[in-house]
Amino acid sequence: MEEFDKPLSAASFGGDFEWGVSTAAFQIEGAHDADGKGLSIWDVFTSQKSRVKDGHHAQQACDFYNCYTDDIKLIKELNIPNFRFSISWSRIMPTGHHPVNQSAIDHYNRVLDAMEAQGITPWITLYHWDLPHELELKGGWTNRECISWFGDYVEVIAKHFGHRVKNWMVMNEPSVFTGGGYFLGIHAPGKRGLTNFLRAVHHVTLATAAGGKILRDLISDGHIGTTFSCTYIEPATQKLKDIAAAKRVDTLLNRAFIEPILGLGYPETELPVIKKMAKYILPGDVEAAAFDFDFIGIQCYTREVVKHSFFTPYVGAALVKAEKRGVPTTEMHWEVHPPSIYHMLKRFDAYKGVKKILVTENGSAFPDEVVNGQVKDPKREAYLKSHLRQVLKAKNEGVNVQGYFVWTLTDNFEWAEGYHPRFGLIHVDFDTQVRTIKNSGKWYADFLKDIKKEDEDTLCYSGHGQRAPEQGA
Ligand code: IFM
Numbered sequence: 001m002e003e004f005d006k007p008l009s010a011a012s013f014g015g016d017f018e019w020g021v022s023t024a025a026f027q028i029e030g031a032h033d034a035d036g037k038g039l040s041i042w043d044v045f046t047s048q049k050s051r052v053k054d055g056h057h058a059q060q061a062c063d064f065y066n067c068y069t070d071d072i073k074l075i076k077e078l079n080i081p082n083f084r085f086s087i088s089w090s091r092i093m094p095t096g097h098h099p100v101n102q103s104a105i106d107h108y109n110r111v112l113d114a115m116e117a118q119g120i121t122p123w124i125t126l127y128h129w130d131l132p133h134e135l136e137l138k139g140g141w142t143n144r145e146c147i148s149w150f151g152d153y154v155e156v157i158a159k160h161f162g163h164r165v166k167n168w169m170v171m172n173e174p175s176v177f178t179g180g181g182y183f184l185g186i187h188a189p190g191k192r193g194l195t196n197f198l199r200a201v202h203h204v205t206l207a208t209a210a211g212g213k214i215l216r217d218l219i220s221d222g223h224i225g226t227t228f229s230c231t232y233i234e235p236a237t238q239k240l241k242d243i244a245a246a247k248r249v250d251t252l253l254n255r256a257f258i259e260p261i262l263g264l265g266y267p268e269t270e271l272p273v274i275k276k277m278a279k280y281i282l283p284g285d286v287e288a289a290a291f292d293f294d295f296i297g298i299q300c301y302t303r304e305v306v307k308h309s310f311f312t313p314y315v316g317a318a319l320v321k322a323e324k325r326g327v328p329t330t331e332m333h334w335e336v337h338p339p340s341i342y343h344m345l346k347r348f349d350a351y352k353g354v355k356k357i358l359v360t361e362n363g364s365a366f367p368d369e370v371v372n373g374q375v376k377d378p379k380r381e382a383y384l385k386s387h388l389r390q391v392l393k394a395k396n397e398g399v400n401v402q403g404y405f406v407w408t409l410t411d412n413f414e415w416a417e418g419y420h421p422r423f424g425l426i427h428v429d430f431d432t433q434v435r436t437i438k439n440s441g442k443w444y445a446d447f448l449k450d451i452k453k454e455d456e457d458t459l460c461y462s463g464h465g466q467r468a469p470e471q472g473a
Helices: 042-047 064-077 102-118 148-163 173-182 194-218 240-254 272-280 339-349 378-396 439-458
Strands: 018-022 082-086 121-127 167-171 223-235 295-308 317-320 357-361 402-405 426-429 435-436 458-461 467-469
Touching: 018 357, 042 121, 064 102, 082 402, 102 121, 102 148, 102 167, 121 148, 148 194, 167 194, 173 194, 173 223, 194 223, 194 272, 223 240, 223 357, 240 317, 295 339, 295 402, 317 339, 339 357, 339 378, 378 402, 378 439, 435 439
Parallel strands: 018 082, 018 402, 082 121, 121 167, 167 223, 223 295, 295 357, 357 402
Antiparallel strands: 295 317, 426 435, 458 467
16 A cells, blocks of 8 residues: 555554644733733834734733643643743843743743643743844844853753753744844844844854753753754756756755754855855854754745746845745645655755754644634645655655644744734634634544553653653553
8 A cells, every 4th residue: 555545643653753732932922011021022023013914913812821721721632742832031031131030930830730730741942033122132143142141041941940841942943033033124123134144043053052052961861952944945947047046045944054053064055145154153163053952843834946036135046936836825825735844854864963853843824714613624634634644754764753743732923924824723713812623623633542542551740741651660
């Protein structure tokens, strides 16, 4: 039987495969000024005119800050054993620096308690784009000092939560927040230009490695990773100039962020503009940028088709829009192209320094509606299944991929797109905060039900939110 004809089951991924769902603090928490929280760059960006579609902001978002107990119960109801969420730096350190806000520490401890009560394992991202605003006033990621500010924050988190959380991710998708926030100006803090971008990229790269080292020093049994956005790139034609353009885009989106972390330096041959980074690279930086993460999280949603263009500075390439190509798309206008995730898994696995891969995000947005108490979202279910088949194909071919986390739990604040794209397994009515499990959520619950049973049969949970073998097992 061909791989794609077989029924899809969670068991075919193996008993150790980690199944989960991912979120991020700014996108779900709301409670923008509760309990001493400081401003983050996204609080400021969303308060400025015309930054986010229809002026949406995230002051309330999904109100996860207050609704976490019920939302965590929903995770349990969906049979999802692992929950990835991020910590808001500006809650913990309202100015970005010491002192620490004890209310925020207490809050995240309560969130962890709620997860522990439901037997759900936490996976924490340290930085999912919400830099404290006061640090941005000093240059944010364009200021080299941001590496040590970030280090102080990582240390605080490791000291407060390292005894009860094992799974960590340092950064989320550096290419997206540096590209959107420091080059194109479409994400917070809204800066533009090559200088801002190159500085931010280099400092974020160094901070990623520094954060990994701090976690490893302070959390002896830590399982430490970091995540990268990646996109499968294909040339529009087989003309040499389109092939070269595709290579440049691939270098920018897929190679420039992971390779320095693997100790390979920045890939400047295929994308000469990266040579301009040299100004910001100090002696010892190439070594300092490298860290041997226990796992790499990849987040691949789509493919891009690329052609040569004289009009795009630095990369000399333009994307051929999915709509123009007549292919199926999601509400983000991203092509639905399941083989992309397979190709990217193969690519990342081929790096010698990548020990293990987890798909830390994958999912799709569609215009879901509640009708008679139900959300019928067959396209999301089809998207998830088709991508999972590609993950399984890669795994069966020997790629060391050991986990899959759906983006995302509930519909939430989708950055510059506001609340329009709905990515959740659970629908949220943003006026009433009422949650409705979508049919895709019910499908995921059904898909995971045997895994859950297997866990319950063989594992119990230690007092610190980590799974431990059952006594006498
Ligand atoms: O919502 C984002 C998330 O914050 C980072 N990865 C991609 C998701 C969908 O755009």
